[in-house]
Amino acid sequence: MRMFADRNHLEDYIMKRSQVISAIKKQISDLLSTRLDERYVYHNLQHTLAVRDACLLLADKTGLPDEDREVLELAALLHDTGFVEKYDGHEDVSCRIAEELLSQHNYPADKLSKVLACIATTQLSSQPETLLEMLMRDADLAHLASDDYFMWVAALREEWRIFQQQTYPDHEWNELNHKFLKGHSYYTNAARELWDEKKNANQKALKKLAKPADAGSDSGRITASRSAQMMFKTSLRNHIDLSNLADNKANIMLSINAIIITIAMPLAATYVKANPYLLAPMAALLSTCLISMFFATMATRPIKMTGLTSDEAIQQGQANLFFFGNFFKMSFDEYRQGMQFIAADENRLDSAILRDLFFLGKSLGRKYTQLRTCYTVFLSGIGITVLIFAVSYLIAGK
Numbered sequence: 001m002r003m004f005a006d007r008n009h010l011e012d013y014i015m016k017r018s019q020v021i022s023a024i025k026k027q028i029s030d031l032l033s034t035r036l037d038e039r040y041v042y043h044n045l046q047h048t049l050a051v052r053d054a055c056l057l058l059a060d061k062t063g064l065p066d067e068d069r070e071v072l073e074l075a076a077l078l079h080d081t082g083f084v085e086k087y088d089g090h091e092d093v094s095c096r097i098a099e100e101l102l103s104q105h106n107y108p109a110d111k112l113s114k115v116l117a118c119i120a121t122t123q124l125s126s127q128p129e130t131l132l133e134m135l136m137r138d139a140d141l142a143h144l145a146s147d148d149y150f151m152w153v154a155a156l157r158e159e160w161r162i163f164q165q166q167t168y169p170d171h172e173w174n175e176l177n178h179k180f181l182k183g184h185s186y187y188t189n190a191a192r193e194l195w196d197e198k199k200n201a202n203q204k205a206l207k208k209l210a211k212p213a214d215a216g217s218d219s220g221r222i223t224a225s226r227s228a229q230m231m232f233k234t235s236l237r238n239h240i241d242l243s244n245l246a247d248n249k250a251n252i253m254l255s256i257n258a259i260i261i262t263i264a265m266p267l268a269a270t271y272v273k274a275n276p277y278l279l280a281p282m283a284a285l286l287s288t289c290l291i292s293m294f295f296a297t298m299a300t301r302p303i304k305m306t307g308l309t310s311d312e313a314i315q316q317g318q319a320n321l322f323f324f325g326n327f328f329k330m331s332f333d334e335y336r337q338g339m340q341f342i343a344a345d346e347n348r349l350d351s352a353i354l355r356d357l358f359f360l361g362k363s364l365g366r367k368y369t370q371l372r373t374c375y376t377v378f379l380s381g382i383g384i385t386v387l388i389f390a391v392s393y394l395i396a397g398k
Helices: 007-034 045-062 066-078 090-104 109-120 131-140 149-163 170-183 189-209 226-271 276-300 311-315 332-343 346-397
Strands: none
Touching: 007 045, 007 066, 007 090, 045 066, 045 131, 045 189, 066 090, 066 109, 066 131, 090 109, 109 131, 131 189, 149 170, 149 189, 170 189, 170 346, 226 276, 226 346, 276 346, 311 332, 332 346
C-alpha cells in the first residue's frame, strides 16, 4: 500500500482517485448511452455496472489495497467500451479507448498498464496471471451465479443472433451454456466462495433444459449412435487403407516407367541412328512412359492446403478442423476456439465428422481416377509401341 507523509497527502490522494473514477464513470455512461447500438442487450451499461459492482465485492472480500481497488474499478468501467466500434476483437478497442480516456486525466503509466492488462484478460482465450487480472475475469463472469442468469444468457443469445448471425434451437442453446458452466471455474477463492453454489444450481437447471423435447431427435446423429460411430470408424479406416494402396500403385508405376526410360534412352541413342525404323516405336514408348509418370505423379501429389480457416466458415459449418490442412497456419487460440465451438453442439460435430469422411472420399476418388488413367495409358501405349515396331520392322525389311 502506498505510504503517505501526512494525512493531508492521504486525503489529497483519495480525492484525486475519487475524481478520476467519477469522471471516467460519467464518460463511460455518456459513451455507452450515445454511441452503443441499442441492440446490444447484453454488453451494455447495465452489464458494465454489474461487473463494476462484482469487482468491488471481490475487492472487499480479498482485502484489496486502495490503489489496486482503483485499478480494478476503472478496468471494469472501461472493459466493454470497444463494443461501440465492433463485436469481435472489441477488447483491443477497449484498451485503446481506456488509454485515451485515462491519459486525459494524467493517469500514472504504471497503473494504466495494470488497467489495460485487466481489460485484455476478459478475452476468454487469455490466461490471467496477476491477482487483479483473475479478479477482473471472475467479475466479468459473475452473471453465471446470478439469480437473473437466464435473463442474461437470453440477452447474449439475442446479441449472437444479431451480430454473429448465430441461431440455436432452445435445447442446443441450453446444452451449449450447460457445457460452458460445467467446464468453467472461478480463478479466485473469493469468487468461488461467493458464487460457486449458485453457479452449480444454474448448471443443474440448464442440464434439465438441454435435453431435446423430442426423444427421437437423436436418431439421425452419428454422435448418438454406437452403430453409426462404428460404421464411420470402419469407413474411415477403409478409406485410409485404400489411399495407401493407391499411393503404392502409383509408386510402382513411377518406378517401372523410370526404369524403362533409363534403359530405352541409351538404346535409342545407340540404335536409332543406324536403324531409323526404330524411331517411331521408341518415340511411342517414351511418350507412353512420360504420360504414365505424369498421371502417377498427379495421383500422389498432395492437395492444395491453405492451413487457415475463417471464423465465418467455422460458424457456418463449412469447415473441417479435424483435417490438418485446414488449421496448420492457425494459432493455437484460434484453433481451440474453433474446436470448442464445433464440439459444443452435437449437430455441428456431426457435420464435421461427415465432412471429414466426404472430402477424404473425394480425395480418394481423384487418386483412383488418375491412377486408372495412368494404367490405361501404360497398357495402351505398350500395345501401340509393339504394333508400331512390328509395322516399322516389316516396312523396313522390304
